[in-house]
Structure formats: structure tokens, C-alpha cells
Amino acid sequence: MTNDIQVALSEVTRVYPAHSGHGEVHALGPVDLNLRRGEFVGIVGPSGCGKSTLLEIVAGLANPTTGSVTFEGVRVRNQVPDGVGVVFQEDASFPWLTVRDNVAFGLRRAGVNEAEINRRVDHAIAFMGLGAFRRAYPSQLSGGMRQRVCIARTLVMRPRLILLDEPFGALDQQTRLLMGEELLRLWRETSATVMLITHALDEAAMLSDRVAVMSSRPGRFIDILDTNWPRDRDSRIVADPRFGQFTSKLWELIREESKKAMGIQ
Amino acid sequence: MKQRWWDYVILVVAMLVLWQVAFYMVGPDAIAPPLETVQRLGTLITQDDFWNNAKATGIAFFYACVLALVGGLVIGVAIGSSKMADEILSPILGTLYSIPKIVLYPVILLIFGLGLSAKVVFGAIHGFFPVALFAIGAIRNIPPVLLRTGRVMKLSWLSLARTILLPAAGPEIITGLRMGFSTTLLGTLIGELFASNAGLGFMLMRAMDIDNVPDIMALTLLLFLIATGANTIILAIEHHVHAFNK
Amino acid sequence: MRNPAFWRLMILVGGVLTIEVLCRSGVVSSYSMIPPSQMVVALVDMIRHADWFWSDARYTFQNIAVAILLSIVLGFVIGLIIHALPRLRRVLNPVLLSYYSVPTFVFYPLLVVIFGIGPSSLIVMGAMFGIVAMISSTLTAIDRIPRVYGKVARVGRMSGWQTAIRIKLPAATPRLFTGLTLAVAYSVTGVIAGEFIIATAGLGRQLTLSYNEFDSATMYGLILLILIFAAVINRFLQSWEARIYRRWYRK
Numbered sequence: 001m002t003n004d005i006q007v008a009l010s011e012v013t014r015v016y017p018a019h020s021g022h023g024e025v026h027a028l029g030p031v032d033l034n035l036r037r038g039e040f041v042g043i044v045g046p047s048g049c050g051k052s053t054l055l056e057i058v059a060g061l062a063n064p065t066t067g068s069v070t071f072e073g074v075r076v077r078n079q080v081p082d083g084v085g086v087v088f089q090e091d092a093s094f095p096w097l098t099v100r101d102n103v104a105f106g107l108r109r110a111g112v113n114e115a116e117i118n119r120r121v122d123h124a125i126a127f128m129g130l131g132a133f134r135r136a137y138p139s140q141l142s143g144g145m146r147q148r149v150c151i152a153r154t155l156v157m158r159p160r161l162i163l164l165d166e167p168f169g170a171l172d173q174q175t176r177l178l179m180g181e182e183l184l185r186l187w188r189e190t191s192a193t194v195m196l197i198t199h200a201l202d203e204a205a206m207l208s209d210r211v212a213v214m215s216s217r218p219g220r221f222i223d224i225l226d227t228n229w230p231r232d233r234d235s236r237i238v239a240d241p242r243f244g245q246f247t248s249k250l251w252e253l254i255r256e257e258s259k260k261a262m263g264i265q
Numbered sequence: 266m267k268q269r270w271w272d273y274v275i276l277v278v279a280m281l282v283l284w285q286v287a288f289y290m291v292g293p294d295a296i297a298p299p300l301e302t303v304q305r306l307g308t309l310i311t312q313d314d315f316w317n318n319a320k321a322t323g324i325a326f327f328y329a330c331v332l333a334l335v336g337g338l339v340i341g342v343a344i345g346s347s348k349m350a351d352e353i354l355s356p357i358l359g360t361l362y363s364i365p366k367i368v369l370y371p372v373i374l375l376i377f378g379l380g381l382s383a384k385v386v387f388g389a390i391h392g393f394f395p396v397a398l399f400a401i402g403a404i405r406n407i408p409p410v411l412l413r414t415g416r417v418m419k420l421s422w423l424s425l426a427r428t429i430l431l432p433a434a435g436p437e438i439i440t441g442l443r444m445g446f447s448t449t450l451l452g453t454l455i456g457e458l459f460a461s462n463a464g465l466g467f468m469l470m471r472a473m474d475i476d477n478v479p480d481i482m483a484l485t486l487l488l489f490l491i492a493t494g495a496n497t498i499i500l501a502i503e504h505h506v507h508a509f510n511k
Numbered sequence: 512m513r514n515p516a517f518w519r520l521m522i523l524v525g526g527v528l529t530i531e532v533l534c535r536s537g538v539v540s541s542y543s544m545i546p547p548s549q550m551v552v553a554l555v556d557m558i559r560h561a562d563w564f565w566s567d568a569r570y571t572f573q574n575i576a577v578a579i580l581l582s583i584v585l586g587f588v589i590g591l592i593i594h595a596l597p598r599l600r601r602v603l604n605p606v607l608l609s610y611y612s613v614p615t616f617v618f619y620p621l622l623v624v625i626f627g628i629g630p631s632s633l634i635v636m637g638a639m640f641g642i643v644a645m646i647s648s649t650l651t652a653i654d655r656i657p658r659v660y661g662k663v664a665r666v667g668r669m670s671g672w673q674t675a676i677r678i679k680l681p682a683a684t685p686r687l688f689t690g691l692t693l694a695v696a697y698s699v700t701g702v703i704a705g706e707f708i709i710a711t712a713g714l715g716r717q718l719t720l721s722y723n724e725f726d727s728a729t730m731y732g733l734i735l736l737i738l739i740f741a742a743v744i745n746r747f748l749q750s751w752e753a754r755i756y757r758r759w760y761r762k
Contacts, residue, residue: 059666060665061662061665061666079665079668080665080666080668082668084666085666086662086663086666088659088662088663090657090659091659092657092659092660092662092663094660094678094681094682095758095759095760096681096682096684096758096759097681105667106667109667109669109673109677137758137759139758139759139760157667269601272601272602272604273605275602276602276603276605276606279602291621291624291625294624295620295621295624295625296621349515352515353515353518353519353522354519354522356515356519356746356749357519357522357523359745359749360742360745360746360749362696363692363693363695363696363699363741363742363745364696364737364738364741364742364745365696365699365700365703365704365737365741366700367700367703367704367707368703368718368734368737368738369734371718371722371730371734372543372544372731372734375542375543375544376539376543376544444611446612447609447611447612448611448612450612451611451612451613451614454614455614455616455704458616469617473620481617481620484617485614485617485618488613488614488617489613489614492609492612492613492614493605493609493612493613495612496608496609496612497605497609500608
């Protein structure tokens, strides 16, 4: 992990204009954030605080109302830059394609030659543990496996920045922990920068180098904490006493904001 | 997607314009322009002959509706409630719905003779299928968790139907009833075209036989207004139920 | 519990047998209906010996084929256009919803004036009847495409065209198929109904003729033929649709 800044957000806000009876909605910001190349950053915050909006802005799927986003020095606006991969919260696997064709989907478009496609797809499928299901259709797979297909599809494009929006939200706890480990493996293997949005504090604490804590809407960063974990960590880090301390600190920061978001006094 | 009232205005104006343009293009032997048609309709409504025929259609339509809607509902709910029946019978219903029922018309005439019964049967077989198919779909789509909740609460069958089944399946069933209503009307009219000596469809056929263009247009306009009017009213009810359901 | 297809077959056989018994026993007078077995005989006889059969059959089936093609292709394209223009969609919405309650057959004489007596007016009748079903289901199908797919396309930096062909079209296919099945059924009905009314050639015309001439055998033979034709096409489409749904969605 270098000190080289890959993604820079400066004074970013997102405001939805007033229309048909609703007033203006100040969804996010202002936020400032720098992502260093190769680091793993987790973003946590109460529901509705604008985490997903933040991710979409970083990805280029939405434009900030004020402020700027740059990726590798180039302004991000109106389109997704080359080298960015996104894993969404919803199941985005294509039901009409087999697992293999799903994973190969992006590569085919990129005009890569057939042999290279096969190599990369086979590697990604093996890496994500989908080898036995290459010819299956997503409808035959569990939710967790379908997310793995989406991750493999992203992995195969060799992105330099991977954005994940609550990718494990719909999964049970055990599956989430294991998927978290796989995500770490992925991160180490690709040396990509990872930004993970999650509502699960333990997940953020376990996986990230840094965790940014967001306030309730309009989301702003309350604090950004370093975990100082070793790079070769896995899920067993939950046993480390510092883990519990870290997670409590996160909760302390978020608790009031969460109550605000839920309307509890 | 909210429907704004001026969308309707635009639509009506556009249709009137198209109508007038069509008149200029194909001439008075084929269609009558809007103004003349409305005038002719106004004249028609004042005639006794018209109301006798309207009554005849109304009676036939009423009977056909009762058969189609009630029959469709009962059978639809019955089939929808049983997974086995659904699997076996739904494709059959679907196929029956898709065959050109107009082909059966000579058969119906032969069996029931000319007159009211034939019209009612024809109207009913047209309307029955949408009602039944939508009812089956509505019951099939009830989230199982709702049924389980009902059982946990130990509701009687009647209570269950009233408080859970009906609200959950209601909207889709009403859509089916609406389609059944329109289709029954259509079927009854088609029935009257061929072998009746009474009814609005008969009046239409009579006009078509002697190429009485103003009458054809006036009656068509009337039927169009009735069909669209009824449809709009039921749609409003449907939206109300849907909104209430949310 | 044997598979549903078996039971469906049993029901079909049972129904036919019931009608056969009712006819032969005289409960249903032979003036009204002939037994199904005789219908089949009449049908085969007609195919073999009626000199008009093949030309009329070809006429009808050609009209149906073109009408189906028109309603599906035009319906799909028009649906795409309307979906892309929300304002237009709002204005046209009442028309789309009420279309099948309006007796469109009243426009048939008008069509004859415009297109003349011949296949064109019949084809337009069939297409007119089927096209709105296709338009409506195209609109619904595109509506229901999960929004996340569009995002995946943008992350993949796909052009609008590529997105439409590679993602939107396959994603919409199951619902499109349902509309297609409906459009086919309506097109068939439209053409046959047209042949009843306009009647210069085709199986519909022969049906009217045989009815007027009290030729029960030919009449029922034709009815049986058209019913079988429509039912077979529909069953084929329905099972194709079921296969698509099975692959896509869990049971």
C-alpha cells in the first residue's frame, strides 16, 4: 500500500432538487476522502445516510451536486472510468447466462481474444470456488453463490478500484464471514484498492485498513479510524482483543447517529 | 406515473383530428366526420327503435356478465387454491382462451338457436377466461407467509378469506373482472352481429349491410364511448383498491 | 401422482368422449352437432377431396403468418418507442388499456375501403387485433428489467445500443414471450373473424359457406381444423415460455 492517492473526493455533496410537492433533499455531504492505492476502506453509517450515493458518485454512476471526484488524476463525471469495478447490493447476475458466460460477459465486450478470456474466466471461477457450477444457471444457485458470480465477473476485468455496496447484505452471518475472507483474498491477489460499504460494523472492522464513519443524513464523515491490521488477515481476527475495542469505538460513534436516523430520542 | 387531466384532453383532441383527416382522405363513402357522427347519434338516441335495441343488448349483456364473472371467479378461486389443479388445468384454460372463439359461433347458433341464449353464451365464453385466469394468478401470487400468518393466528376459513386472501388477491382479481367485463361486452356485441334480430350489434349489422355510413359511425362511436366509459370507471375502482392495498 | 401432462391428456380424452356419447345418444341433436369422430372423418375427407381446400388453407395461413409477424415486430418496436417517450406513454395509456374493450371489428368495413377486398385488409385486421397486446407487454417487460442491470452496463462502459441488445432484450424476454403468445392468439382470431365478415377466400369464408348451406360435415371439419391449429400453436408457445421461465426462476 503506497501513499499514492488513487481516488480523491473534495467537498462532494449530493442534493436532489425539489419537485412535485417534495422539497430539496440534501442526501450527502460535504465529504472529503482520499483513497490510497491498494488500501481497503470500509464505510459505515446509519441507514439512509447516503453511503450508497457516495459509492455511486465515486463510481461515476451519479454526479456530485458540488465538489469533485478524481480517479487517478482524472475528473470523474457522467461515466464510469476504465479500471473501476462495482459489486452491487442487488443480485446482478444475468439469469439467461450460465455462470461461465456471466463471468465472461465483460471480457467479451472488451475485445479480448478467446484464449485469454478462457484463461481469466477459468481463473476467476476457480478463485471464487464456483468451479463445480460453471454450467449452472443463476436460478440454480443460492444468493451467496450468485454474489460470488458477480464478484468473479468484476474480478475478471482486473479493476484497479473495486467498489462494493453492501454486497453481503442479504446473506446469513456465517456466509458473510466466509465471503469476507474471500474478499480479502481477492484484495491481496489483485492489489486493487477496495471501498466497501456495509452496515455491519464487525465486517467493516475485520476487513478494512481504515473505517470511515458517516453521520445520519446528510451524510458527513464523523471520523476515519485506522485499524492497523496486518495485510494477511482473515476472519479469525475477531478473536484479537483490539477487534472488540475497535468495534465498540465504531458503535459509540454511530449509536447517536443511528438513533437520529430511526427517529428515536 | 400520474395521469394528468390534460393528457386526456390531448388524446381526445388528437383522435378527433386524426378522425377528420381520415375523413378527408377516404371520403364520405367510408366514414363520416366527427360532427356529423355526433349529430346522427343525437338523432338516434331520440328514437324508440334505438332504446328497444339497447335494452335487448343490455339484458343479454347482463346475463352474460353474471355467468362470466361469477363462473370465472368461482372456478378461478377453486383452481387457484389447489396447486395440483392449477398445474393441470391452467395450461388448458390458457389454450382455450387463445383459440378464436368466433369459430365456435356457428356451433352455438345450432345448439341454442337464434336469439337471447346464443348471445348470452357467446358473451359469457368470451368473458369467462380473463376472470378465471386472473383469479388463478391472484391466488397463486399470494405470498405464502401471509397464509402462514393466518394459520398462526388460528383464523377460521371465512376470516382468513376476508382479512388476508381478499386484500392480497383482490387487486389482481379486480383487474380480471374488468377484463372479463369488457370482453363479455365485446362477445355479446359480436354475437348480435350475426344472428340476432335485436340489439345494438344487430343495428350495426343492419347498417353495415346497406352501407349506411352515418349510422355505422354513430353506433360505433356509442359503443366506443360505452366500452371506454365502463372501463374507465372500473379502472378508477381498481386504482382505489390498489392504493388502499399499499 | 403422475405428471400434469398425463392428467391434461386424460381430461382432453374424457371431454371428447363425453361429447361423443352425448351426440351419439341423441342428447345433442344431430342437427346441432355431429359426433367428434365424424368431425375427424369429415376433416380428413375435406383435406383429401375438397378441391378448394389447399388454396383456401394456404390463403388463410399466409394471412395469419404475416399478421402475426406484423403484430409482433411492429408491436415490439412501437412499444420500445412509447417506453422511451414517457409523455407519449401517459397520453396513450387510456387507449392501450381500453383497446380490447372496444369492438374493433367495426373498422373492418373501413379497412376494406382502404385496402380493398383481399389479403391486405385481412392481414391488417389480424395485426390490428394482436399489436396492442404486444405493445402492452413490451412496455411492462421493459419496466420490469431490474435497474441494477443498467448500472452493470454503465460500469462495463457499454454503449446504449449494446446495452439494449446484450442486456435489455434478454432481460425482457420472458415477459415479451407472454405478450407474443397473446399477440399470436389475437392475430389468428382477427384474420379468421375478418374472413367471416369479408369472405372472398380462405377457410373462414368456407366456414360461412358451409354454415349457410347446412353442410355440417364440412363446417365441423373446418372448425376442428382451426381449433386444432390454434391450440397446437398455443401449446407450443406455452411450453417454450415455461422452459424459459424454468431456466430463469427457481421453482
